[in-house]
Amino acid sequence: MTTRFNHPEDVKLLGRRIMEARKARGLTLKDLGERVAVHYTQISRIERGQASLMGKNMQKICNFLDIFEASVTSDDSVKELPRRVEALIHRWPESASLLLSIVEAVEAALRSRQV
Known part of the structure; x- marks a missing residue:
């Protein structure tokens, strides 16, 4: 294509x-x-x-x-993130726990910024 x-x-x-x-x-x-x-x-x-x-x-x-x-x-990079993460996990299954830790850290950082 x-x-x-x-x-x-x-x-x-x-x-x-x-x-x-x-x-x-x-x-x-x-x-x-x-x-x-x-x-x-x-x-x-x-x-x-x-x-x-x-x-x-x-x-x-x-x-x-x-x-x-x-x-x-340039407009679609964020939209493609889930597929890229899925491909990374498929290629390197052990990365799933690392990626989950990163997401949890970002979520915790965002919670700590809320008043």
Whole structure:
């Protein structure tokens, strides 16, 4: 499925997220390209924000790096949070207790601010 980006800033945001995720995994452009069967020059173009479509190659890259399409738009990042948390728990089940602790800490902080 191919979708067109609504805002130029979304393209740049996606490119930055791809680059950050790639580097966090210690991958070069060539390494990532070999793993997802996308030429490294195309990945470089995407990271620089020079794409206008979310095509199948970009989706392969995002899937490999656990970047969800809906989370790359500046307006929808918060809406995508539940799906991202669910994917994290699916990938790393032990993270559920850690995430629950974080939520409880935030809730406690909010309760303590109420008068």
